[in-house]
Amino acid sequence: MPPDAMIRIAGLRVLYGAFAAVDGLDLDIRRGELFGLLGPNGAGKSTTIRVLIGQRKPSAGGVTIGGRDVVRDWANIKPTFGYVPDRENHFEEFTGRRNLEFFGQLYNVPRLRAAEVLKMVELDEAADLPVRGYSLGMRKKLLLARAILHEPQILYLDEPTANLDIHSAEVVHRILRERVKAGATIILTTHDMDEVEKICDRVGIMARGKLVALDSPLALKQQHTERKVDVIRDDGERFVYDMDTPAGRNDLAALVAAGRALRIRTREFDFHATFLKLTGLAFD
Amino acid sequence: MRWYILKALLTKEFSRHIANRGGIALAFLLLAMAVLLSVFTPGETTAAGTSMVGGVHHCFIEFDRPTPLVRHLQANVPPELKAQVRFRELRKPDDVDGVIAAETGTGSIQIRHVNEPGKRPAVQVSVWHPDSEPGALAPYEQWVWKESRRAFAIEAAKKMTDAKMPDTPAFDAENNWLVLESHKRFQEQVEAGRKADVGAPLVPDLTIDRRGLGGKVLDFRAAIATGMVVFALYFACVYLLPTLNCEERERGVLLAQALTPASPTELLAAKFVFYPVFGIGLAATLAAVYKPDVLSSLFFWLALFAVGGGFLGIGMTIAAWAKTQRAAFFGGMCYLLSVSMLLLICSLNGIPFLSYLAVEFHGPRILHAALSGTVQTAHWRHLAAALGLAVAWLFAAGWVFRRRGWQ
Ligand SMILES: Nc1ncnc2c1ncn2[C@@H]1O[C@H](COP(=O)(O)OP(=O)(O)OP(=O)(O)O)[C@@H](O)[C@H]1O
Ligand SMILES: [Mg+2]
Numbered sequence: 001m002p003p004d005a006m007i008r009i010a011g012l013r014v015l016y017g018a019f020a021a022v023d024g025l026d027l028d029i030r031r032g033e034l035f036g037l038l039g040p041n042g043a044g045k046s047t048t049i050r051v052l053i054g055q056r057k058p059s060a061g062g063v064t065i066g067g068r069d070v071v072r073d074w075a076n077i078k079p080t081f082g083y084v085p086d087r088e089n090h091f092e093e094f095t096g097r098r099n100l101e102f103f104g105q106l107y108n109v110p111r112l113r114a115a116e117v118l119k120m121v122e123l124d125e126a127a128d129l130p131v132r133g134y135s136l137g138m139r140k141k142l143l144l145a146r147a148i149l150h151e152p153q154i155l156y157l158d159e160p161t162a163n164l165d166i167h168s169a170e171v172v173h174r175i176l177r178e179r180v181k182a183g184a185t186i187i188l189t190t191h192d193m194d195e196v197e198k199i200c201d202r203v204g205i206m207a208r209g210k211l212v213a214l215d216s217p218l219a220l221k222q223q224h225t226e227r228k229v230d231v232i233r234d235d236g237e238r239f240v241y242d243m244d245t246p247a248g249r250n251d252l253a254a255l256v257a258a259g260r261a262l263r264i265r266t267r268e269f270d271f272h273a274t275f276l277k278l279t280g281l282a283f284d
Numbered sequence: 285m286r287w288y289i290l291k292a293l294l295t296k297e298f299s300r301h302i303a304n305r306g307g308i309a310l311a312f313l314l315l316a317m318a319v320l321l322s323v324f325t326p327g328e329t330t331a332a333g334t335s336m337v338g339g340v341h342h343c344f345i346e347f348d349r350p351t352p353l354v355r356h357l358q359a360n361v362p363p364e365l366k367a368q369v370r371f372r373e374l375r376k377p378d379d380v381d382g383v384i385a386a387e388t389g390t391g392s393i394q395i396r397h398v399n400e401p402g403k404r405p406a407v408q409v410s411v412w413h414p415d416s417e418p419g420a421l422a423p424y425e426q427w428v429w430k431e432s433r434r435a436f437a438i439e440a441a442k443k444m445t446d447a448k449m450p451d452t453p454a455f456d457a458e459n460n461w462l463v464l465e466s467h468k469r470f471q472e473q474v475e476a477g478r479k480a481d482v483g484a485p486l487v488p489d490l491t492i493d494r495r496g497l498g499g500k501v502l503d504f505r506a507a508i509a510t511g512m513v514v515f516a517l518y519f520a521c522v523y524l525l526p527t528l529n530c531e532e533r534e535r536g537v538l539l540a541q542a543l544t545p546a547s548p549t550e551l552l553a554a555k556f557v558f559y560p561v562f563g564i565g566l567a568a569t570l571a572a573v574y575k576p577d578v579l580s581s582l583f584f585w586l587a588l589f590a591v592g593g594g595f596l597g598i599g600m601t602i603a604a605w606a607k608t609q610r611a612a613f614f615g616g617m618c619y620l621l622s623v624s625m626l627l628l629i630c631s632l633n634g635i636p637f638l639s640y641l642a643v644e645f646h647g648p649r650i651l652h653a654a655l656s657g658t659v660q661t662a663h664w665r666h667l668a669a670a671l672g673l674a675v676a677w678l679f680a681a682g683w684v685f686r687r688r689g690w691q
Contacts, residue, residue: 055539079545089536091296093303105292106544130303146540 006031006154006185007052011061014047014209021047023209024061029187034180036200036217037189040279043206045189046086049156052187053083065154079107081154082147086189088139090131096142097127100149107150117145122171136163144172148179155179157188161195173199193272197221207279224274231255232263285553289546293554300528301562307524311566314512314519318573321508340414343424344370344392348377351397353407356435362427369424370634386412387649388658391421393428407432426459433465506656509574510648513567513655514591517647520563521595522616525555526603530612552685559599564592575655583667584654590670591651594643597677604685643677646670 007029014022022044029035037045050056051063054074063070065077090099100114118127121141126134134142140163147155155176161169169192176186176199190196196203197217205213213220227243229252239255242248255261275281301307343365347354354371361369377396386392394410409428413421433453441449453461532538541551567588571578578584598619606612623642630639639645646666653663 053543075547078543081543083543085536085539087536089540091300091537092535093300098299102292102296103540103544106289106541106546108288108545 004031005029006033006066007187008064009048009052009061010063012048012051012058012063013060014044014051014056015059020059020209022051025206025209025211027204027211027214029185030202031185032180032183033201034176034186034188034199036196036203037187037206038191038193038196038203038275039189039206040281043279044209045206046158047209048206049083049158049187049189052156053081054078079150080152081156082150082152084140084143084147084155084157084160086158088143090134090139090142092132093130095128095130096123096134096138096145099131099142100145103146104149109150113149117149120148120171120175121145122168137165137168140164141168141172144175148175151182153184155184155186155188157186159189159191161190161192169195193275205275205278207281212278220274224277226267228267230265230267231261234260234262236262285550289550290554290557293541293546293551294558297528297554297558307519310519311516314516314566314570315573318509318512318570321505321512321574340389340391340420340424341368342370342387342390343368343421344372344390345428346372346374346392346394348374348396352439353397353432353435354395356438357395357428357431360431360434365424365427367632372634386414387662388652388656389414391424393421393424426457429459429462430455505574506652509571509655510652512570513588513651514644514647516567516570517563517588517592517595518620520559520566521592521599522602522619523599523613524562525559525596525599526606526612526616527609529555529603530606531609534608555600555603556596560592560596563595564588567592571651571655575657578654581654583650583659583663586667587647587650587654587670590667590674591643591647593674594647594670594677597674597679597681598643600681601677601684604681604688640669641673643670643673646673 005028007027009025009027009029012022012025013020021042025044025048037048039045047056051058052065052070054070054077057071065080068077070077090096091102094102096118097114100117101111104111104114115124115127118124121144123138123141123145126138131139131142140160144157144160147157157176160176161172164172173195176188180186180201188200200217202214202216203220204211215223229241229243229248231239231241231252233239233255239251241252243252256264345354345357350373358371374394374396391414392412394408394412396408396410398406398408411421411425413419437449437452453465455461529538532541538551542548568579571584599616602612602615602619606615623644627639627642627645629635646669650663650666650670653659
């Protein structure tokens with residue numbers, strides 16, 4: 001195990017009645033890494049995060065953060081992290097600013113910090129509107145603003161970019177990279193494969209409460225990209241050549257030599273296909 | 285306990301009410317009612333349409349022994365007095381002059397039988413009417429005089445089957461028959477002249493003794509003011525607190541607050557402080573509108589704290605138990621209904637002690653006593669009971685809270 005593991009999940013099991021939402025999860029998150037947790041609906045991602053924040057007690061196994069047990073040391077651990085829940089939870093009748101100011105008071109941060117984070121998530125124009133009138137994306141951004149209010153060393157983000165437009169998602173990505181640069185450790189769950197590829201240092205893929213893959217996006221790419229080439233011939237016919245067989249390599253060379261290849265494309269890493277294959281959800 | 289956290293939580297609670305307005309609106313409505321009540325003073329102490337006769341909601345017929353007379357009275361309570369009349373045995377039959385403290389709105393008619401050998405049998409009737417309201421028991425007295433006259437006649441007829449009984453008087457609602465009877469007897473005496481005494485009479489002698497018993501007739505204005513004060517406390521602690529708390533829980537904002545450095549104790553303490561202060565503040569204002577000088581009465585403040593504490597415990601129990609706002613609302617309603625049913629059933633059937641377990645039994649009594657200035661020893665006992673119940677409910681709330689947690 002790496003010595004710089006910040007968050008250590010060991011043999012974690014979470015039961016809802018007889019149903020195991022998380023079923024024997026072992027995972028180490030390194031200090032200063034941006035970790036992406038992927039998985040189909042109901043895989044147990046949110047449940048894992050609920051254990052990490054101490055909302056739900058593990059049925060077996062446990063979680064330590066910087067060597068401290070989350071359940072036993074909860075009071076000391078909770079000020080060190082920020083959390084974006086999957087379901088938004090704001091005071092509807094308060095403005096965005098009032099919401100942040102209230103939580104800022106509880107975290108004992110200066111009043112001006114609220115305005116600062118509102119600007120960071122580009123909510124400064126809507127800051128004085130009641131949250132009741134916010135759109136889904138605005139609510140999500142306000143959650144992130146609240147989570148980074150006290151500049152925590154750990155961030156748990158449950159689908160932080162769901163419902164965000166492309167620009168806002170990029171704003172969020174920039175904030176997350178900045179936090180990582182400042183030394184923070186981040187776990188985020190998402191359904192957006194491009195996002196994972198773009199910003200995550202490592203990716204874990206969960207299915208049915210278990211971890212089915214764990215690596216950097218690049219390594220996953222190399223492991224799962226097929227070495228095949230798609231070619232369109234000058235008469236419009238499409239061909240696929242397998243680079244792992246001599247016949248495939250020779251046929252492609254002959255076609256290129258004859259000058260009949262109109263377009264040649266190597267297959268890119270297809271995260272979607274990989275994801276579906278790993279989680280056992282691919283259609284045959 | 286950190287002051288900056290408590291301050292933030294309390295201000296939050298306050299600004300939520302300012303933003304939502306529902307609670308504030310109701311508080312102002314109550315205040316308006318209190319002002320109206322103090323401006324338009326109803327002149328009469330008796331209100332039509334209530335189950336009260338002469339400002340007395342209960343008249344106790346207390347007896348030393350279940351003699352035929354008592355049994356006859358029991359069997360002949362007129363329908364219009366059925367809800368108010370209660371029979372009970374005298375706990376100290378010999379103690380006629382002992383200090384009797386009756387609750388406001390009650391009176392009693394005591395029946396004692398003197399039946400010692402060698403003495404003439406006698407029935408001793410004591411009418412304990414509310415202070416300064418000797419007429420308050422008149423409807424009950426009329427019934428008792430009429431039915432005891434009939435009971436004596438029936439008993440005498442049984443013992444002396446052959447003799448001729450005096451005619452049954454012409455009973456009437458105005459009790460004129462009493463006067464007519466005495467006039468008739470006077471006539472007979474004058475006609476026949478006094479005879480010598482021949483042994484024990486068939487009909488016992490009768491003595492009547494009337495006095496005030498320290499209680500008062502129920503003051504309706506004070507009763508309505510009491511109702512509003514109790515409602516203000518109930519509204520703040522059993523309605524607002526659980527519903528707002530459970531709304532926060534349901535929306536996940538309670539969790540969001542629990543994840544901040546604020547400790548569970550601080551979060552609880554803020555609610556423990558805000559709602560009782562709101563409720564007691566509102567209740568005290570309402571009471572002051574009705575009668576400003578209650579604010580200088582220690583008993584009034586103790587009563588407010590006892591009832592407020594009890595309601596706070598009930599509210600916190602519901603708040604800890606209910607997961608959603610709807611469940612909290614239903615919890616409050618179910619509690620209210622079941623307690624009302626319990627008190628009603630106990631009161632209609634004369635079931636003792638069970639109703640002592642309800643804060644709502646003691647609360648109105650002590651607050652009414654404080655508001656009408658009629659505090660007696662019994663009220664201090666009610667106050668002690670209310671304080672005890674408040675402590676019990678607060679413990680229950682803590683227990684449920686530890687078991688249910690934040691989610
Ligand atoms: N409170 C609960 N009671 C019962 N079952 C639950 C509860 N919360 C979650 N589950 C179950 O646990 C499993 C995992 O749920 P979880 O929310 O962790 O999934 P997820 O990976 O976050 O899914 P999504 O991508 O849809 O957010 C699901 O099958 C869900 O039905
Ligand atoms: Mg989820």
